[in-house]
């Protein structure tokens with residue numbers, strides 16, 4: 001069944017202002033790799049995950065699972081897996097070119113934030129679904145859908161004054177899936193440590209492309 | 219060089235309220251397939267594309283191009299390409315299962331919104347970059363990065379009171395790339411018609427999974 005779509009509509013000047021304000025807020029987002037151990041209210045985490053769950057998805061399959069880890073022991077286990085694999089990534093798998101492309105970010109395989117952040121959010125894509133009776137259900141465009149939902153998650157964190165760094169820990173997926181006891185249809189897509197920024201947090205001095213470099217108008 | 223990260227920090231109650239309000243706003247987003255031809259201020263479109271451009275990206279490659287089409291003739295050419303391919307998709311390529319999975323959305327290959335929406339945003343992922351001298355530059359995780367940026371774009375549209383439907387027109391990429399004269403390193407990822415909802419717009423009566431079905435806390 002279809003139902004009427006009921007929308008908020010803003011007067012033009014309000015709309016322009018809102019679009020400007022939202023851009024300013026999002027433009028302050030940075031990937032922060034120094035996260036404070038201070039506690040963050042669980043309710044805020046629930047709301048940002050709820051927000052991620054409003055994303056569109058191919059054929060409305062909602063192919064996402066957000067594993068939110070606050071247990072210090074589990075966080076530490078995750079750190080051990082990630083650091084071990086990332087050391088091999090940096091030393092061998094990524095190649096000189098990739099490592100040099102990352103130099104200005106000053107990232108390496110030591111990830112203190114995995115112990116320190118009050119929450120780690122591990123985002124899994126469900127590559128297929130399982131319906132009653134055990135039959136597999138195709139999840140069209142599951143990686144794109146889950147990545148879009150991560151975009152909403154990042155927006156929600158920024159709106160709440162929290163920080164994260166979007167990471168895709170190469171080769172850690174299978175081990176972390178087993179550690180977190182996720183089923184075989186789920187594959188790790190991203191790992192996001194979440195919290196307040198550390199008081200002395202720094203970020204690489206990057207700039208973003210201007211509008212003219214990313215938009216073409218026809 | 220690294221620079222200090224300066225963040226807004228909200229008192230706890232404000233933070234909880236902001237996370238709740240943002241969730242409510244995003245939860246009102248729906249994919250709307252009936253779009254009003256009324257004009258939308260160009261400034262708002264510029265701001266939502268700017269917002270998409272604040273997304274994180276693998277090794278800060280910013281691998282996205284947003285082609286914004288308002289020319290009626292170009293929109294119509296796009297419609298012809300998409301409808302021709304989508305008819306073949308629905309009749310042959312997608313298979314019975316996919317088509318039946320889409321039934322409750324009542325979508326088909328007729329896409330009036332491609333003529334009617336004041337703007338079509340065609341999102342291209344740059345599968346590699348080209349540096350001065352013509353050498354190729356790897357774009358790590360370009361599809362994930364561009365999908366995240368589309369998540370921010372959807373959030374920005376919703377915040378402004380505009381609607382879209384996220385579409386991935388199967389098999390139309392190469393033709394649309396040529397029509398829009400985009401270079402060979404760019405591949406079409408999504409096509410988003412943008413505007414106000416039509417006054418009589420309807421949407422499929424879908425519900426979203428509750429928090430407990432998408433979040434696991436450890």
Ligand SMILES: Cc1cc2nc3c(=O)[nH]c(=O)nc-3n(C[C@H](O)[C@H](O)[C@H](O)COP(=O)(O)O)c2cc1C
Pocket residue numbers: 054055056057058059060061141144145148247248249250251323325383384385386387421424
């Ligand atoms: C990757 C992706 C591809 C999609 N492709 C199409 C499409 O080609 N045509 C369409 O009408 N809707 C498409 N959709 C929209 C979904 O059908 C829609 O998001 C889903 O039914 C949930 O509805 P909602 O967005 O209103 O919450 C797509 C969504 C995503 C995320």
Ligand SMILES: Cc1cc2nc3c(=O)[nH]c(=O)nc-3n(C[C@H](O)[C@H](O)[C@H](O)COP(=O)(O)O)c2cc1C
Pocket residue numbers: 029030031032033105107165166167168169203206272273274275276277278279359362363366
């Ligand atoms: C798909 C993707 C993967 C990323 N992987 C990592 C990662 O493994 N480690 C890391 O420190 N940063 C990672 N980043 C963060 C980028 O380096 C960062 O977004 C980019 O340098 C731009 O900086 P900004 O987010 O502060 O704007 C990733 C970002 C994306 C979108």
